Amino acid sequence: MPTSQASNKSIVLKGLAAMLWIISSVLALYALNGVADLVSSIYAAFWAEGGPYGEAYYSSVALRQMVIVPGAILTAAVVIGSAEYSLRHFNTPGLWRLFARILGVEAGILLLATLL
């Protein structure tokens, strides 16, 4: 392949990788909130009664806080880890598969958080 074409392709792929990283990082933050919402929703569906004065309400808030901290650590790991992996394994099948999996997980969480 001529050098200019190879160079153009490399720029496009770098741009694509960067864009996917940005999208997955932003979605990771939304997914973090989504997981907290999901846990609260499922808990509330089974146990909540008594409105904001009920015992279940406070338990639900506590559950949400328990989810947020480890979730935030995981989110940071995903953001930083995917960036590192992109730099080391640029334009490999493993990289694209990694982004596909990360986006798949995030989409699944957001889908559940929306529906439930």
Next chain:
Amino acid sequence: MEAGAHLLSSIVFVVALIVFSIHTLLGLLYPYPLDYGEAPLVDQAMRLAEGRAIYRANLDTPPYTITNYPPLYVLAMTPFVALFGPNFWGGRLISIVSALVVAYFLGGVVDAQAGNRRGGDRFAARLTALLFLAFPYVASWAKLARIDLLALALSTAALYVIARWPQHNRALVGTALLLTAAIYTRQSYGLAAPFAAFVWVFVRRGWRAALALAGMVGAVGLTLFLILNLATGGGFFFNIVTANVNPFNVDTVMRYARELRELAPILLLFCAVLIVVIPARGRGKLGGAAGWPMVVPYLAGALLSAGTIGKIGSNVNYLLELCAALALVAGTVLTWSGKVWRDDAESCGPAWVSPVARSVTLILLAVQAGMLMQFTLRNPVQDFKYRVSPRLSLDELRVLVAETAGPVLADEYMGMLTLNGKALTLQPFEVTQLANAGLWDQTPLLDAIRAETFPLILIHHYRGYAVYKERWTPEMLTAIQEHYVASDFKADTILFRPRSTAGVNPPVDGACPGAPWPFPSSAALGLRWYNKTLSLMGIGYDNSVPVYAVADGRLMRRADWPDAVAILHDDPLNPGQQVWAFYGGMASRDGQVSYVSAAFPPGSADVPVKAGALLGYQGSYRYDWTHLHFAVLPPLADGSFPAALVWRETEQDLSLTEVLLQIERHDPSLYLGSTGSSVAGVEDWLPVNCQP
């Protein structure tokens, strides 16, 4: 892309499994009955554990109980009852394990059929299994001590065996035995799975093998039937055939059809793909969907079975086979989507088609599972929460039943008898259907009720539905009204005691002796007191219990009142003054249908009425029970009706706060001569007890 879609769907289905697990675990641990049908099964297991027969040939003498189903489930439950005493958790454990077994075998069928072409499809198998568990009907039924999931487990095991080893004769025999076992768990499982197995064997091995399968099922089934029927003197046939003929309601079928259409639109789309697109795509060779000859007949049979949900007394258990069939459809379409154009040697299409098709299918299945979970959390889970909420009342009810000497009659909470080791005397729903069909003479039971033989009768009312009308004949309810009195209320259940021993002084001919006013309507199920207003709860569906004016007066009905009238009477307790009597609740729950007499259209004003004039009929407007909402209110300073005191104020009316500064509600019990309540802020149930 496929990797992402795999993970997306995996996450959704894992959450579905978590929701299923929580739901069923909570049910397993709950000690009281969750469904009418649980107690009879525990009662039958108790009888078997004691060596007594469960298929009686007639109901001439008590107990008036029916064993609607073949014996396999009850036999499975008997060791739990024999070892641990009467309980519901044993039967529920069988149901939960059966649900997991069904899921496993459904996945196995999909994997086996995918493997028959080229390798298995374990992922599709797992998704099929989890999709079955995601159905709201499965989760809600798996936590009950009911027979259906065991029957489904046996029938899906049969389909798995014949799908995995279609060419083996031993598999044929095993399938026949499993199908027969399913039929002898629940007789209605003699349609979908046997039909699917028959077609599958016919396609894979020819008509001889198919006939052999049908012959084995028929022979074993018929032999067992004859043995059981002979051993029980005809009782087996009477119980599982004669006693199961109930009236049919097409509206119920249509309601569930609409619900399924809203709940599972993607699965219905997959059905269309399976039935139409796949055969067309494969140019007559079923284009890679090897499971087609099993899944489509199973779906057809399951649809027919589901159609019988219109039977009076049926529930979502009639939809379980359909759930299994839809899960199989999804798994089959998923495996096919991964092979689109891969297996067609004549024209291999672009390589990206199959991954994209499979990814799209996975995403659609994930969305579908999410919709199912949403329905589960908003409906069966909320129903379960409501059911278990009156825990204290149920504890009291259990103790009360334990302390009652003599036979107790009950409907929804028959389980309180079984938990206390008491045998059931009556299964009201079953014998009511027999009586309605002219197959059972209820006279001995009516005589026993009139003789006040039973120290306690429990009649339950569902939230929003007078289910007792299906469970007790009109003659039984009349006999109970005439010789018993509603004396207590626990967990949406009215406790009736004999008039002679109840310690309650009921009205005579609709009035308390010496009271200023008669009761405006029947309160056979008691009174609900709320902030000096009464709900008189009559026995019957909406628009069947009449409401009468308590005295002469002048009637008005506002234009925005679908359910109510108000009459200005002379105040019998304060001569020279007048008082408003409010008669509300006379409309359907949503207010769309009014049960107020046509003689008093909306907008009526100053209409003279006489005492005893028919005003309309009780309804369930803004309430869960058929009732009349009755209040006695002083007029405002200008003589007008204080609408705020019955929460009917409009912008033109004074607010509740403003009205309460002037006047307050009168105590209606003083006018009716019954005992009132001092409870404020919450509803208090009262028996209709005339003051001495």
